[in-house]
Amino acid sequence: xxxxxxxxxxxxxxxxxxxxxxxxxxxxxxxxxxxxxxxxxxxxxxxxxxxxxxxxxxxxxxxxxxxxxxxxxxxxxxxxxxxxxxxxxxxxxxxxxxxxxxxxxxxxxxxxxxxxxxxxxxxxxxxxxxxxxxxxxxxxxxxxxxxxxxxxxxxxxxxxxxxxxxxxxxxxxxxxxxxxxxxxxxxxxxxxxxxxxxxxxxxxxxxxxxxxxxxxxxxxxxxxxxxxxxxxxxxxxxxxxxxxxxxxxxxxxxxxxxxxxxxxxxxxxxxxxxxxxxxxxxxxxxxxxxxxxxxxxxxxxxxxxxxxxxxxxxxxxxxxxxxxxxxxxxxxxxxxxxxxxxxxxxxxxxxxxxxxxxxxxxxxxxxxxxxxxxxxxxxxxxxxxxxxxxxxxxxxxxxxxxxxxxxxxxxxxxxxxxxxxxxxxxxxxxxx
Amino acid sequence: xxxxxxxxxxxxxxxxxxxxxxxxxxxxxxxxxxxxxxxxxxxxxxxxxxxxxxxxxxxxxxxxxxxxxxxxxxxxxxxxxxxxxxxxxxxxxxxxxxxxxxxxxxxxxxxxxxxxxxxxxxxxxxxxxxxxxxxxxxxxxxxxxxxxxxxxxxxxxxxxxxxxxxxxxxxxxxxxxxxxxxxxxxxxxxxxxxxxxxxxxxxxxxxxxxxxxxxxxxxxxxxxxxxxxxxxxxxxxxxxxxxxxxxxxxxxxxxxxxxxxxxxxxxxxxxxxxxxxxxxxxxxxxxxxxxxxxxxxxxxxxxxxxxxxxxxxxxxxxxxxxxxxxxxxxxxxxxxxxxxxxxxxxxxxxxxxxxxxxxxxxxxxxxxxxxxxxxxxxxxxxxxxxxxxxxxxxxxxxxxxxxxxxxxxxxxxxxxxxxx
Numbered sequence: 001x002x003x004x005x006x007x008x009x010x011x012x013x014x015x016x017x018x019x020x021x022x023x024x025x026x027x028x029x030x031x032x033x034x035x036x037x038x039x040x041x042x043x044x045x046x047x048x049x050x051x052x053x054x055x056x057x058x059x060x061x062x063x064x065x066x067x068x069x070x071x072x073x074x075x076x077x078x079x080x081x082x083x084x085x086x087x088x089x090x091x092x093x094x095x096x097x098x099x100x101x102x103x104x105x106x107x108x109x110x111x112x113x114x115x116x117x118x119x120x121x122x123x124x125x126x127x128x129x130x131x132x133x134x135x136x137x138x139x140x141x142x143x144x145x146x147x148x149x150x151x152x153x154x155x156x157x158x159x160x161x162x163x164x165x166x167x168x169x170x171x172x173x174x175x176x177x178x179x180x181x182x183x184x185x186x187x188x189x190x191x192x193x194x195x196x197x198x199x200x201x202x203x204x205x206x207x208x209x210x211x212x213x214x215x216x217x218x219x220x221x222x223x224x225x226x227x228x229x230x231x232x233x234x235x236x237x238x239x240x241x242x243x244x245x246x247x248x249x250x251x252x253x254x255x256x257x258x259x260x261x262x263x264x265x266x267x268x269x270x271x272x273x274x275x276x277x278x279x280x281x282x283x284x285x286x287x288x289x290x291x292x293x294x295x296x297x298x299x300x301x302x303x304x305x306x307x308x309x310x311x312x313x314x315x316x317x318x319x320x321x322x323x324x325x326x327x328x329x330x331x332x333x334x335x336x337x338x339x340x341x342x343x344x345x346x347x348x349x350x351x352x353x354x355x356x357x358x359x360x361x362x363x364x365x366x367x368x369x370x371x372x373x374x375x376x377x378x379x380x381x382x383x384x385x386x387x388x389x390x391x392x393x394x395x396x397x398x399x400x401x402x403x404x405x406x407x408x409x410x411x412x413x414x415x416x417x418x419x420x421x422x423x424x425x426x427x428x429x430x431x432x
Numbered sequence: 433x434x435x436x437x438x439x440x441x442x443x444x445x446x447x448x449x450x451x452x453x454x455x456x457x458x459x460x461x462x463x464x465x466x467x468x469x470x471x472x473x474x475x476x477x478x479x480x481x482x483x484x485x486x487x488x489x490x491x492x493x494x495x496x497x498x499x500x501x502x503x504x505x506x507x508x509x510x511x512x513x514x515x516x517x518x519x520x521x522x523x524x525x526x527x528x529x530x531x532x533x534x535x536x537x538x539x540x541x542x543x544x545x546x547x548x549x550x551x552x553x554x555x556x557x558x559x560x561x562x563x564x565x566x567x568x569x570x571x572x573x574x575x576x577x578x579x580x581x582x583x584x585x586x587x588x589x590x591x592x593x594x595x596x597x598x599x600x601x602x603x604x605x606x607x608x609x610x611x612x613x614x615x616x617x618x619x620x621x622x623x624x625x626x627x628x629x630x631x632x633x634x635x636x637x638x639x640x641x642x643x644x645x646x647x648x649x650x651x652x653x654x655x656x657x658x659x660x661x662x663x664x665x666x667x668x669x670x671x672x673x674x675x676x677x678x679x680x681x682x683x684x685x686x687x688x689x690x691x692x693x694x695x696x697x698x699x700x701x702x703x704x705x706x707x708x709x710x711x712x713x714x715x716x717x718x719x720x721x722x723x724x725x726x727x728x729x730x731x732x733x734x735x736x737x738x739x740x741x742x743x744x745x746x747x748x749x750x751x752x753x754x755x756x757x758x759x760x761x762x763x764x765x766x767x768x769x770x771x772x773x774x775x776x777x778x779x780x781x782x783x784x785x786x787x788x789x790x791x792x793x794x795x796x797x798x799x800x801x802x803x804x805x806x807x808x809x810x811x812x813x814x815x816x817x818x819x820x821x822x823x824x825x826x827x828x829x830x831x832x833x834x835x836x837x838x839x840x841x842x843x844x845x846x847x848x849x850x851x852x
Binding site for chain 2: 020021022023024025026027311312313315316317319320366368371372375376378379380382383
């Protein structure tokens with residue numbers, strides 16, 4: 001029996017305001033609140049809320065047979081908490097049905113897996129805490145930013161205790177192989193992989209409302225018959241996409257919601273079920289391992305990371321960001337830690353891409369503008385981080401000093417307690 | 433003495449140094465009691481200072497006869513000039529231009545900038561100049577920069593009065609030697625027809641003599657000067673938010689200005705002095721390339737681009753700077769280091785810039801000598817004595833470079849030409 005595994009990515013970055021050279025050292029607030037609020041409210045209204053409602057309805061009408069997985073970045077969750085708490089509530093309701101799985105990822109939707117392993121680990125832990133505190137479950141399956149994956153990343157993910165991970169079914173990796181099976185990592189054979197089915201995913205994400213597509217209009221009936229027509233041995237169809245496919249990339253008037261609502265009925269007719277990633281991974285065994293020496297992702301024709309780290313500007317910004325990572329993690333100042341997450345979102349690097357000028361959303365006029373603005377902000381941030389501790393002390397030395405201070409603090413506390421105890425005793429004695 | 437001047441820019445709406453120089457020079461000349469200047473520009477905005485000269489906007493000069501009422505002309509043009517002037521000019525239309533595109537007043541439109549169809553605009557300017565030249569009374573014609581040379585020649589042919597051209601730049605400066613033949617032809621033609629040529633530096637004078645084959649006796653250098661700073665500008669505060677030393681490049685980011693040498697030198701300075709910060713203020717066709725270069729040198733967190741700066745913003749950047757650098761590959765004059773020194777900012781300039789001829793208290797290096805450039809930057813930000821010396825002496829020096837003197841020299845040239 002075939003099963004469909006739906007997964008939706010939800011992420012919104014904290015976009016930066018226009019930050020000039022003269023602001024460096026004078027202004028430590030970096031975000032364009034107006035734009036961020038406007039965008040998250042608009043997307044919530046057009047996509048998150050109606051889509052959650054639709055999924056809830058699908059779960060109910062299908063008698064609990066419809067299942068999906070979400071990966072919501074910490075950045076998106078924070079903005080929802082500030083601007084649209086009703087979206088969080090509706091995700092909580094979905095979580096309560098038990099038919100929805102939340103995946104783990106990096107808190108900032110960052111590229112740390114490509115440059116800063118310590119930060120990567122830290123952010124995954126932070127994301128786990130966030131999901132646990134909001135939805136009461138600990139995520140069991142991992143999904144990296146924009147499905148970025150490589151052998152090296154699989155090792156890091158496995159070492160953090162994950163047994164399954166979602167990634168792209170890139171043609172240059174799979175070759176003749178089909179993405180409709182469970183695979184495993186070559187370097188960590190115990191880490192199972194679910195690979196995105198490009199064709200079926202993009203039928204929905206890219207082509208659904210395209211008039212010039214020869215299959216337009218796509219109906220649930222037709223779509224399910226395509227999936228049913230795949231070879232019998234191919235048991236799992238992974239449909240991974242951005243949640244904004246529902247209502248934002250394809251507005252409600254294209255019929256996307258009705259299309260989705262009709263899916264469970266036609267799936268049942270064809271004997272196709274729905275599963276969450278955890279269920280699939282528990283049931284199925286990997287058929288083969290795949291080797292990915294260079295990172296891949298789910299964007300562009302190349303399916304690589306060149307949209308974020310392709311040109312010298314992006315590489316420079318990423319390098320400067322990673323250089324101060326260790327320092328930032330030593331700091332206890334809350335605002336510094338918060339800015340640190342916000343500045344790491346992959347979107348900031350995407351805006352600097354020279355690959356698709358004019359295409360793709362960017363709040364900036366051009367990539368160079370994006371770079372200048374980001375570097376001005378980063379320069380101010382670096383000044384603040386360096387002001388925390390003297391620059392002359394090496395990170396290692398600083399770390400040991402901080403540990404010593406912390407230990408001594410604890411020791412003093414212990415001794416103080418002991419002293420109090422003896423004082424009391426002495427007081428008792430004299431009273432006697 | 434009445435002079436008819438042709439120019440392209442006039443403050444406050446300027447695009448480059450030409451406007452600043454035109455303003456300073458005319459103001460300096462207007463201090464001579466018998467000097468009377470009429471200045472033509474393509475498109476006035478109406479807020480130009482006309483207290484010491486008279487401005488004629490070429491976009492307000494009719495070339496096709498239109499029967500319009502005084503009231504209407506007053507309504508349309510009184511912001512720019514005396515409405516009666518319109519009728520005087522209309523009486524001197526010299527040919528039938530009704531095939532050209534004109535507006536309801538019979539005037540042509542000008543962008544007043546440097547558009548893509550610049551050659552067409554230059555030609556239009558020259559057509560209109562014919563009307564002005566027939567209307568005005570004057571003793572001498574003075575054309576600023578190559579854009580107005582055709583107009584100057586036209587006026588000379590019409591009136592028979594002597595033509596003085598003022599070379600603020602040549603195409604050899606702008607193109608690092610690969611001249612545009614169209615531009616060269618206009619420049620050469622202007623110089624050949626001029627009765628006298630004024631250059632803004634000896635460097636430019638050499639170019640004019642060698643590359644444009646002019647008689648040295650016909651070419652005289654009159655160095656530019658600077659206007660004293662107004663109280664408003666002097667009182668601008670340093671808004672710099674960091675304690676680091678700031679080294680500034682300010683100007684168009686184009687081949688002529690040598691921006692890449694600044695970036696390369698910055699990388700060298702930062703290797704020794706991590707407390708330095710660099711600002712590249714301005715815009716231009718090499719900006720994106722420079723952003724990439726700074727990123728490739730791994731200095732982007734200390735190298736900032738501000739984009740185009742205008743008016744007061746320029747002085748805000750200067751006030752926040754510790755060193756000003758102008759590594760121009762070929763600079764006919766270069767007023768901006770003088771402005772920096774007025775603000776008390778020590779300057780490093782290339783030996784290939786005209787202002788190097790008159791400045792003693794600025795550091796001079798070859799534009800290509802990145803090592804020397806880096807060395808000079810490092811010295812000024814590291815040794816307070818050097819900074820202070822250049823700051824004080826430099827300010828004294830520029831305060832004595834006045835447009836009044838430059839104006840006197842131009843007047844001497846006028847007299848000499850007229851008495852020939």
